[in-house]
Amino acid sequence: EAGVAQSPRYKIIEKRQSVAFWCNPISGHATLYWYQQILGQGPKLLIQFQNNGVVDDSQLPKDRFSAERLKGVDSTLKIQPAKLEDSAVYLCASSSRTSLGYNEQFFGPGTRLTVL
Amino acid sequence: GESVGLHLPTLSVQEGDNSIINCAYSNSASDYFIWYKQESGKGPQFIIDIRSNMDKRQGQRVTVLLNKTVKHLSLQIAATQPGDSAVYFCAENGREYGNKLVFGAGTILRVKS
Numbered sequence: 190e191a192g193v194a195q196s197p198r199y200k201i202i203e204k205r206q207s208v209a210f211w212c213n214p215i216s217g218h219a220t221l222y223w224y225q226q227i228l229g230q231g232p233k234l235l236i237q238f239q240n241n242g243v244v245d246d247s248q249l250p251k252d253r254f255s256a257e258r259l260k261g262v263d264s265t266l267k268i269q270p271a272k273l274e275d276s277a278v279y280l281c282a283s284s285s286r287t288s289l290g291y292n293e294q295f296f297g298p299g300t301r302l303t304v305l
Numbered sequence: 306g307e308s309v310g311l312h313l314p315t316l317s318v319q320e321g322d323n324s325i326i327n328c329a330y331s332n333s334a335s336d337y338f339i340w341y342k343q344e345s346g347k348g349p350q351f352i353i354d355i356r357s358n359m360d361k362r363q364g365q366r367v368t369v370l371l372n373k374t375v376k377h378l379s380l381q382i383a384a385t386q387p388g389d390s391a392v393y394f395c396a397e398n399g400r401e402y403g404n405k406l407v408f409g410a411g412t413i414l415r416v417k418s
Contacts (some may be wrong), residue, residue, distance in 0.1 A: 231409050234405055245405060
């Protein structure tokens, strides 16, 4: 079974520039998550999709971050404009469904963003 | 508030020894806990989980212990190998979180050969 795919793996930009990350979840997984992992910290959830609808975006800085999952499969996370503090690894994860219980999340390799 | 913390940021062990990684959680309403392993340049990988109605669960070379009285979680790795070197995170989940995970800061495990 293919895992969660992300691209690019690395990105270096200057502050105030824009950047986009792409994620392709495991086939058939309805739930998709974007996490931000700052160096030395655990991942922090930014947004959760169930199919193409947003379930939780309470920790997404909506003034500069946006995400979409138009067809309920691939997803894109965008930052515009980037700030120095956005330097982090952006992880995408997917799980088979959301129900009353927890469903295992499978993580991609992440995109390491450096903002100069 | 939501927070999961770790007692030891870095743990160095000799190959073949047992490792114990600890985690304190603050939300007594959490009912599901997971340990993840993250190697350099990779995403977190599921190791083992435990529900709050259990106090111990064993996997292959790993054991998770849960002490709800003191809100403490530990991961025991038997016969630690160089391939176990990584950052280990505990994460918690509760019914009010939906499927949202709250991660701790992580512990670095270094295995010396």
